Amino acid sequence: MAGRFGGYQNEIYLQGLAGQTPPMTTDLAALEEAAAAVLTPEAFGYIAGGAGTGATMRANRDAFERWKIVPRMLTDATDRDLTTTLFGAEIPAPVLLAPIGVQSIVHPEAELATARAATGLGVPMVLSSAASHTIEQVAAASGAGTRWFQLYWPSDPDVCASILARARKAGFTALVVTLDTWTLAWRPRDLDRAYLPFIRNEGTAIAMSDPAFRARLQKPPEEDEATAILHWIDLFTGTDHGWGQLPLLRELWDGPILLKGIQHADDARRAVDAGMDGIVVSNHGGRQVDGALGALEALPGIAQAVGDQAEVLFDSGVRTGADMVKALALGAKAVLLGRPYVYGLALGGEAGVRHVVRSLLAELELTLGLAGHRTPAELSPSVLRRG
């Protein structure tokens, strides 16, 4: 058995990608260019852009480039298995789809298409609080798939409780609380175009459909959209939470809770001390603090600080199978894919997401094997060299 995903390579050699509609590519740079060609400049700028000068986005890639894989030979790595267990559930590979909001700006089916693709591959998706479809609609599209819910922690405790109750009821098993985006950063590409999708009522579906949120409004959003949107912005940017409030979330969520946006080992320790089940080492894809360190640079120290007291996941800048091998070797239990799958969505909806994710899974499996390893668990910092 050569593994579950590597076969996509042969499928492509035998059938080619040229005949696919829309045309697809396995070249990530070409994928981004193709997405730019089909999206409005506003939507593409929003997805591809970062904070400030883009220094953190570049730092994310530089950090990957600094680590080199040292392949080993004659290790009999023909029979590979990427299966990973997270919070007691088995997933086919150490890969999840990162929470990405406002997917309707790239494709009308948005998170519904993403959910179908994720379920088809067995890859968990993390649904954003700023999604373009409701929790219940995405759950229906996800079917038997593993789904996690990402929370932008609302300033209103009743709305928070209501949204989390809906997510739990709809079969979302783990909660990812994003800490790094309690307000939006300085994002020149969007500022220059005065483009903020939320004020166009994109990405607001979850709150707008929430009974507790609607109860706060004098008129339903259908009758007074402008006021509802201002209230939405207040809900998610008027927040002043601290470490001491994490027990409130524990009361509202009886499954695993992960904190996303951790970049300092002390914050990782605080998360563990607060009883969190996991963290996501992430700088939000370089979209929040311009000049922040590359996320991969933060990973080894955080993984060491956390040890086996919580699960450590990683995102920000993952673009290839080799990147995933590096992040897994430096202590991540799994990685989250971000912008690349959104480019797939832009180009081909569900089929586009499936192609991009399958390609990355195949590349991960092949790179792991060619480097001389059969499972992610065999990876450790010793398989890399810094150069």
Ligand SMILES: Cc1cc2nc3c(=O)[nH]c(=O)nc-3n(C[C@H](O)[C@H](O)[C@H](O)COP(=O)(O)O)c2cc1C
């Ligand atoms: C367009 C866009 C929207 C995003 N929306 C969210 C979101 O709603 N919630 C969240 O936690 N992270 C969000 N993120 C951050 C991603 O979850 C992830 O951390 C980031 O995309 C990783 O960087 P990469 O895409 O460069 O790999 C968003 C990222 C992008 C590009």
Ligand SMILES: CCCCCCC(=O)C(=O)O
């Ligand atoms: C209050 C924050 C909403 C932001 C949602 C989208 C996002 O995370 C991004 O990076 O853009």
